[in-house]
Amino acid sequence: MSEHIAPLKIYFSVFVALMVLTLLTWRISYIDLGQWNTVVALLIAVCKASLVAAFFMHLRWSASVMRLVLFAAVFWLSILISLTIGDIFSRHVLPQPQSWHAAAVITNPSATAQGR
Amino acid sequence: MHNSQAVVAEQFDDRVQQHEAASLGMWIFLATEIMFFGGLFTGYTVYRNLYTTAFETGSHLLNARIGALNTAILIASSLTMALAVHSAQTGKRAKLIFFIISTMCLGAAFLLIKFFFEWTHDYAEGFVPGLHFTYAGPHASHVALFMCFYFIMTGVHALHMVAGEGVLTVLLIMAWRGRFSQERYNAIEMMGLYWHFVDIVWIFLFPLLYLLGARF
């Protein structure tokens, strides 16, 4: 049914949930979870976004093509981010074996360890 | 029938087709917005990983309390927007007008807090790259990079909100003139989708910009 009218109760429940999650994400940032702070923050953000999309934006009751559109955008954005980050992370991983560098240092003690 | 007041536009066969086309069109537009902001998130992710400490330092310079308050305000405006759509769908003109105005006020509150409590403060403190940047701590240029992304991302977000306020004004005038009814409310619903999307962007911006690093 493309013109679904959601019951008001749902909007208010989602609103409360979003407020709670906002409070949660703010307060958790004051707790030391190390690396996991970011992960938790993003997970909470994804939850909040999903609630907004599903209920405020009616995605729950929309034709599947709308969900496909959202999924496609998120999917290709993740490609952009992951391949770019993959480049950044692998820049200083040299393709040559370590032993070659050791040999270079022995024969030429003044050579720097990192070269390209 | 070439009546400009016609509920169904000429190129469509019926209301259902028109509504589905409008929804699909707006979702596709939102997909483009996801990619637009996505480019900024990509740049942010790159520099966050390259200069983690500097980004955490930069994040501490922001006021997480105000950020959280603004997040709450924006979520509330999403609620009022959803209620506006509901009012349009049920043909309640007075409620529609009330909720559009509420949404606009909450949106304006968000923007005012941002401009007058955050950005002016940041400028005074010398945190604005290119305009007034005097931070002299370690890795200052990387902290400047964080601030770049902070201002550009929240700035582009704010621009989207301003545009949204503009469209809401037009819709308010149309609602006042009784242009919307139970048969004819697509514009309100599509505006709702846009407004919720802008809220979702902020839902990601808040933790990524304001809540980095140790504050314990």
Next chain:
Amino acid sequence: MSSQEIAIEPKLNYLNCDYSIKSWLLTTDHKRIAWLYMMAITFFFTVGGIAATLMRLNLLEPQGLLVEPETYNKLFSIHGIIMVFFFLVPSIPAVMGNFLLPMMLGARDVAFPKLNLLSWYIFMTGGSLVLYAVIAGGVDTGWTFYTPLSTLYLNTHVMAAAGGVFIAGFSSILTGLNFVVTIHKMRAPGLTWFRLPLFVWAMYAASIIFIIGTPVIAISLFLIVVERIFHVGIFDPSLGGDPILFQHLFWFYSHPAVYVMILPSMGVISELITAFSRKRIFGYHFVAFSSVAIAAIGFLVWGHHMFISGQSVYAGLVFSALSMAVAIPSAVKVFNWTATLYKGSISYEAPMLYALGFIGLFTIGGLTGLYLATTGLDQHVHDTYFVIAHFHYIMVGGAVMGYLGGIHYWWPKMTGRLYPDGWARVAAIIVFVGFNLTFFPQFILGYLGMPRRYAVYPPEFHTLNVISTAGASILGLGYVIPLIYLAWSVRYGPIAGPNPWKATGLEWTTSSPPPTHNFEETPIVTEEPYRYDRLAEEIHVA
């Protein structure tokens, strides 16, 4: 209607219903908007072509015949920016897509006609800004706007040019949005996805790229403008910025953009090959899916433009492998067209000549793309004329030939008149010969090491450059001739009738030119496309 009946031009059609300027500039009729785009891109093609002419003239002498290097830099930049963003990207989608899509779907118009008109105005605004940049002194970043050159070191009109492209990008986005919604929601009764003409599949795939890719180049150009205005270090290495980040963002769109430029052309070729060999397409589903596959996989390969940029070796490895993968669906199409030709009843009207030329030239272009996807070889030929030859084989030998073939094929539908096919065949052959003379020597030049974007070159490359320039003059002639006879035909050409090619497709079931609302009654589709096996009559062109 049999070929013996005299064709009568319909009394009221989308062209003669209103002659006023206002009715053209405020039209929401997709067919008129197509003409608005056609006039615009023909103009931009001329501007880009003049830049190319000056470049090729300059390259007649090793020390540069005509212009200073600074001016040459502006010429190749303008040539690239205008040809890519203001000719190739809009060409087939904005002209033929706009004109044909609703008709091929049996619809009265696109989903959002006013948005369609807005797209054109946005396009013209962006184009005007770029023209301003050209007139005010030019831009010399190359069409690629690489940082930090564009953000830190140049004093030319970078912001105007980048701004113009940014604005024009929204025109593409809105067109793509319009097309996807139209295809999803406005198909005629009975027109299921697998009964759609392959041109529609091609438009759909191209639209996906418009939607997903264009916003990313928009943000990257936006960041250039911010960096120029505020002097911040987003891409400035001395402030911690990464110039390669710009390249990632830029090419994330600009590589799929090349598929935006070729996919619609491939869609046209599918229509032409079937019509002029009177045969069903071989492997309809494969061709349809390959369009979507090219669009999807095309988003995974952008790093192959960055093998020697400083990108990591491992990223290069991944992008190289994925680039090999994207060649597969393109090859699938070439094989399927060839198999369609086999045992077909082939006739050699001008559209078919363009289509056959496309197949050969696109194959060469595509195969040389594989050479470039190989990191080892790319190390040597990156930024040489080899790359230029590769992409011109695809863009000109492929995309432009497809555009010209399509214009000729659908000209009778758009204007209600037949063009003189004799002249058209001559022009097609001139284009083919001129094209190869221009660009084949460039493969050799590139392989031998001549760099691109240089106003001068070593004397040993002289002869090949002269051949290339000579070819360019022939190519130019081949482009001018159709302008003349097509314009002539609008007034003096024989009347075409609804279906002069006896082709299949809903667009041929309505009159030429069509009425404003395309069909008197919404058609109902009951069979697959390309049912030439059912049509008994032989083609008979006046």
